Amino acid sequence: MGKTVEFPFTAIIGCEAAKRALLLLAIDPGLKGVLIGAGPGSAKSTLARAFATVSSESDALMTVPANITTDNLIGGLDVERTLAAGERVYSPGLLTRADGGVLFVEDINSLEAGVAAFIASALGLGSVKIEREGFSSCFPSRFLIIGAYDPADGLPSSALINRVGMIVEPSRMNSADERAEIISRSIQFRNDPQGFAHAHAKAERDLKAKVAHARTALPNVEMTREQIKTLARAAVALGIVGNLADLFAVKAARASAALIGRDRVEEEDLLLAIQLVLIPRAVELPQLERRAESITPDQSSRNNSDALPESDERAACRISPVEDLIIKAVDASAPEILFERMRALKLEAKLGKRGALMPADRGRAVTSQIKASRQSKVALFPTLCAAAPFQAMRRKRHGPITIKKSDIRYKRFKSSSGILFIFAVDASGSMAVNRMAQAKGTLGRVLQKAYLYRDKVALISFRGDKADLLLPPTRSIERAKSLIDSLPAGGGTPVAAALVRALELAKHARIRKMSQVMIVLLTDGRANVRSRLPGHVDRMNQDEINEELKKIGRTMRSEAIESVVIDTKSKFVSSGEARNLAEMLGGKYLYLPRAGATGIHEAIESVASTLRENHVV
Amino acid sequence: MKAKETSRKNSSGQPGRAVYPFTAIVAQEEMKLALILSVIDPLIGGVIIMGHRGTGKSTAVRAMADLLPPIVKVKGCFYGCDPARPNEACEDCAARQEQEGRLPSERGVVPVVDLPLGATEDRVCGTLDIERALVEGRVVFEPGLLARANRGFLYIDEVNLLEDHLVDLLLDAAASGRNVVERESISVSHPARFVLIGSGNPEEGELRPQLLDRFGLHTQIETITDLDQRVEIVERREAFERDPKAFLNDAKPEQNRLRHRLSRAKKVLDRVELDRGLLRRIAELCLALEIDGHRGELTIARAARALAAFEGRSGVRFSDVKRVAVMSLRHRLRRDPLERIDSGALVEQALEEIAPAVISPQRFAAIK
Numbered sequence: 015m016g017k018t019v020e021f022p023f024t025a026i027i028g029c030e031a032a033k034r035a036l037l038l039l040a041i042d043p044g045l046k047g048v049l050i051g052a053g054p055g056s057a058k059s060t061l062a063r064a065f066a067t068v069s070s071e072s073d074a075l076m077t078v079p080a081n082i083t084t085d086n087l088i089g090g091l092d093v094e095r096t097l098a099a100g101e102r103v104y105s106p107g108l109l110t111r112a113d114g115g116v117l118f119v120e121d122i123n124s125l126e127a128g129v130a131a132f133i134a135s136a137l138g139l140g141s142v143k144i145e146r147e148g149f150s151s152c153f154p155s156r157f158l159i160i161g162a163y164d165p166a167d168g169l170p171s172s173a174l175i176n177r178v179g180m181i182v183e184p185s186r187m188n189s190a191d192e193r194a195e196i197i198s199r200s201i202q203f204r205n206d207p208q209g210f211a212h213a214h215a216k217a218e219r220d221l222k223a224k225v226a227h228a229r230t231a232l233p234n235v236e237m238t239r240e241q242i243k244t245l246a247r248a249a250v251a252l253g254i255v256g257n258l259a260d261l262f263a264v265k266a267a268r269a270s271a272a273l274i275g276r277d278r279v280e281e282e283d284l285l286l287a288i289q290l291v292l293i294p295r296a297v298e299l300p301q302l303e304r305r306a307e308s309i310t311p312d313q314s315s316r317n318n319s320d321a322l323p324e325s326d327e328r329a330a331c332r333i334s335p336v337e338d339l340i341i342k343a344v345d346a347s348a349p350e351i352l353f354e355r356m357r358a359l360k361l362e363a364k365l366g367k368r369g370a371l372m373p374a375d376r377g378r379a380v381t382s383q384i385k386a387s388r389q390s391k392v393a394l395f396p397t398l399c400a401a402a403p404f405q406a407m408r409r410k411r412h413g414p415i416t417i418k419k420s421d422i423r424y425k426r427f428k429s430s431s432g433i434l435f436i437f438a439v440d441a442s443g444s445m446a447v448n449r450m451a452q453a454k455g456t457l458g459r460v461l462q463k464a465y466l467y468r469d470k471v472a473l474i475s476f477r478g479d480k481a482d483l484l485l486p487p488t489r490s491i492e493r494a495k496s497l498i499d500s501l502p503a504g505g506g507t508p509v510a511a512a513l514v515r516a517l518e519l520a521k522h523a524r525i526r527k528m529s530q531v532m533i534v535l536l537t538d539g540r541a542n543v544r545s546r547l548p549g550h551v552d553r554m555n556q557d558e559i560n561e562e563l564k565k566i567g568r569t570m571r572s573e574a575i576e577s578v579v580i581d582t583k584s585k586f587v588s589s590g591e592a593r594n595l596a597e598m599l600g601g602k603y604l605y606l607p608r609a610g611a612t613g614i615h616e617a618i619e620s621v622a623s624t625l626r627e628n629h630v631v
Numbered sequence: 632m633k634a635k636e637t638s639r640k641n642s643s644g645q646p647g648r649a650v651y652p653f654t655a656i657v658a659q660e661e662m663k664l665a666l667i668l669s670v671i672d673p674l675i676g677g678v679i680i681m682g683h684r685g686t687g688k689s690t691a692v693r694a695m696a697d698l699l700p701p702i703v704k705v706k707g708c709f710y711g712c713d714p715a716r717p718n719e720a721c722e723d724c725a726a727r728q729e730q731e732g733r734l735p736s737e738r739g740v741v742p743v744v745d746l747p748l749g750a751t752e753d754r755v756c757g758t759l760d761i762e763r764a765l766v767e768g769r770v771v772f773e774p775g776l777l778a779r780a781n782r783g784f785l786y787i788d789e790v791n792l793l794e795d796h797l798v799d800l801l802l803d804a805a806a807s808g809r810n811v812v813e814r815e816s817i818s819v820s821h822p823a824r825f826v827l828i829g830s831g832n833p834e835e836g837e838l839r840p841q842l843l844d845r846f847g848l849h850t851q852i853e854t855i856t857d858l859d860q861r862v863e864i865v866e867r868r869e870a871f872e873r874d875p876k877a878f879l880n881d882a883k884p885e886q887n888r889l890r891h892r893l894s895r896a897k898k899v900l901d902r903v904e905l906d907r908g909l910l911r912r913i914a915e916l917c918l919a920l921e922i923d924g925h926r927g928e929l930t931i932a933r934a935a936r937a938l939a940a941f942e943g944r945s946g947v948r949f950s951d952v953k954r955v956a957v958m959s960l961r962h963r964l965r966r967d968p969l970e971r972i973d974s975g976a977l978v979e980q981a982l983e984e985i986a987p988a989v990i991s992p993q994r995f996a997a998i999k
Binding site for chain 1 (some may be wrong): 685686687689703720745746747748749750751753754755758760761762764765766773775776788790816833834835836837854855856858859861862864865866869872873899913989
């Protein structure tokens with residue numbers, strides 16, 4: 015038998031929301047796809063493969079590896095065939111081959127930013143435009159996408175969240191009985207796929223017929239203006255950015271009615287649409303959030319002031335049935351996960367998405383040059399261009415195509431990776447507000463020049479017994495602007511915690527190909543809290559704290575992370591603690607008690623300039 | 632060196648796909664006005680549209696392409712040279728004109744060229760036609776996107792993510808109106824006058840000031856929160872997807888009206904008057920906002936004239952200046968990058984200050 019047997023869709027236990035979403039997708043391909051957030055081993059790929067059997071899209075399910083490159087995605091020059099044929103041959107990328115099919119991406123949240131942007135753009139346009147390596151084409155690329163991700167590793171890129179219709183949150187835990195049944199079915203299927211499929215053949219046929227029927231009935235499903243308005247109102251109440259979500263919600267509601275076999279949309283369809291389309295994009299949840307906020311009193315003052323300039327529209331919907339629908343939809347999903355994700359989305363809405371959208375990776379600067387240096391990579395297309403005009407001449411003497419050493423062009427990579435400046439600001443003590451202002455001013459100045467060097471900034475504040483990441487690495491002034499203004503001050507000085515946090519950021523930046531990291535520590539005091547014991551303020555053992563700092567310092571040196579300690583203490587003490595700190599970290603020490611942002615910027619830029627010079631590309 | 636004629640059928644939009652009509656776009660008035668003005672007067676310098684995802688930026692740009700009045704081109708010229716402007720012609724046309732005198736012309740469409748994600752340098756500025764080089768051993772220049780965009784529009788979505796070396800190329804071409812290629816045994820210079828249209832999401836990074844400065848107008852676009860408008864968006868979009876033909880048919884009268892207005896405005900543009908007093912006021916506005924250089928004044932003056940032409944008037948009024956000032960100056964203010972006040976609000980404030988004295992009731996009645 016040529017075709018492998020897939021696990022039947024109807025035999026999958028649990029994952030109700032995901033199954034429902036996939037059925038809606040099969041009914042209305044205009045929903046574009048489903049993003050499924052679930053932990054490992056939760057049948058995501060089984061679901062995706064089974065989807066192909068119930069949908070009437072072509073049965074081609076293409077699996078996209080998370081580490082796919084843009085070349086593989088949009089294609090490029092087929093060098094071998096180009097040379098053999100003497101004419102340009104394009105080898106199509108995955109996006110063109112996917113036309114009319116279904117893409118499955120496991121770990122969709124770890125796609126490279128540029129790759130995610132391509133997929134999102136193709137989803138939006140239904141085509142791929144290619145202007146590269148001598149090719150100028152536009153291919154149709156209409157496909158559905160099923161993406162799976164483990165929410166513990168972060169969300170998919172916002173470009174994808176924007177373009178993919180439905181998002182399924184992790185569902186409740188399966189019961190023991192269900193688990194047993196899952197295992198048993200899995201074993202049955204493994205032992206005898208054909209037999210297992212046969213046993214479920216009728217259910218599969220029925221489902222397929224139901225979907226096909228719903229698909230033809232879809233255009234006749236009625237939906238009132240008021241119902242569309244309800245969904246729009248819910249989207250506004252949830253603070254959703256952009257106007258695409260409404261469109262997806264309306265489609266989902268219609269498809270839901272069609273699936274049930276009704277010719278008009280009813281409340282349960284709206285509910286499902288809110289649950290699958292709107293809630294996962296929510297930035298705020300007015301009432302429920304209030305309940306959650308009461309647990310964290312130190313934030314309530316800020317959030318209250320946020321709540322003030324609400325539009326009338328939103329105030330009005332407080333008491334409307336929309337609220338009711340939202341609450342019902344929330345109840346249907348797992349609230350802890352919802353809050354966790356909302357916090358992330360909210361941070362994104364305020365500060366923007368961390369790193370994932372950054373253009374650095376897109377900047378594979380591929381101009382070519384004749385000169386080779388160490389580790390040069392040959393640029394094929396320019397090399398062929400250089401060799402091509404001589405072929406008629408050379409052919410007489412040699413084989414079909416001759417490339418001489420002088421033809422070879424090398425890729426020139428422009429140093430697109432700048433420096434990541436991590437500002438770690440001491441928020442303990444009375445001068446914290448000043449330091450914060452200095453740091454903000456300085457990072458503003460760094461960002462003003464960021465387009466030049468491709469630098470990024472991040473901001474960590476530390477006080478009490480912990481360090482908080484206030485601004486994830488960014489190049490956007492827009493995001494830095496929305497930095498939280500007031501910040502609680504006082505308490506201990508957990509320098510180590512801040513540095514550990516900074517190290518984590520540095521490591522992430524390395525993964526994202528940002529090789530240079532500089533930590534700028536603004537403090538006036540000494541480290542007096544250990545990082546290890548959260549909740550335990552351990553001020554006593556200074557030796558242990560120092561030992562810990564030295565250890566961090568060693569790590570920083572071995573990772574080649576530059577650090578600058580800026581002492582803001584107003585009275586200069588030559589044996590100051592900040593100087594000792596700098597020594598322990600192997601960083602530079604600068605005494606700038608009353609320096610403005612300009613002064614600090616100049617100081618760190620002089621350190622940074624040596625970094626830039628030493629960085630050989 | 633001859634330029635190779637390649638297929639141009641995909642120069643705008645998607646193959647065989649209907650384009651959503653411009654007149655059916657709900658709200659977003661500032662963006663629509665900015666696009667309209669830059670169609671009327673290409674010298675304004677194009678538009679940059681910044682806003683969140685899913686707010687219809689690229690829909691609007693693609694819709695604009697559908698409104699452009701036809702132009703006259705030299706027959707068979709890849710660059711679409713203007714027969715009436717021999718001094719801007721490409722080498723081929725210049726040589727032909729020398730020999731043949733008047734060149735044959737034809738009506739053609741204004742190109743709207745997409746600079747897609749991942750475009751490589753060779754496709755942007757053009758390069759050697761490798762096929763002919765391999766087969767015939769001849770060096771033939773294959774024009775790129777800049778050539779195709781000549782006399783038209785170049786659209787860059789996610790313009791703030793554009794690679795640096797491509798930005799450099801664009802800046803050079805935009806400044807000189809020519810594209811100079813010196814690579815892979817090619818040495819070509821050809822006309823590349825195009826209007827830049829860019830769009831992007833401000834949360835994804837800043838634009839280089841030099842590039843930002845190249846855009847005449849800067850508009851911001853927000854998520855629509857008005858419920859009726861949102862419902863309207865959904866209903867129109869659904870109607871369009873369900874039956875594009877019928878939708879386009881319904882939109883036709885209004886589309887044609889707008890097309891007509893645009894080509895009329897283009898015709899009368901040169902005759903629209905802008906008196907010295909008003910020019911002075913524009914200069915005062917830019918002075919009050921401490922704007923470097925004169926591009927601010929020039930842009931306002933051009934945009935205000937285009938607006939007057941669009942409204943069918945022969946003279947510019949202060950109200951025209953008011954309507955175009957924010958989009959002309961938003962990106963030209965020198966300011967603290969972390970300033971929270973919107974640049975647009977600052978421009979409006981300055982406008983209030985330089986506003987003309989209160990109009991007397993008699994005059995007001997006369998205007999009405």
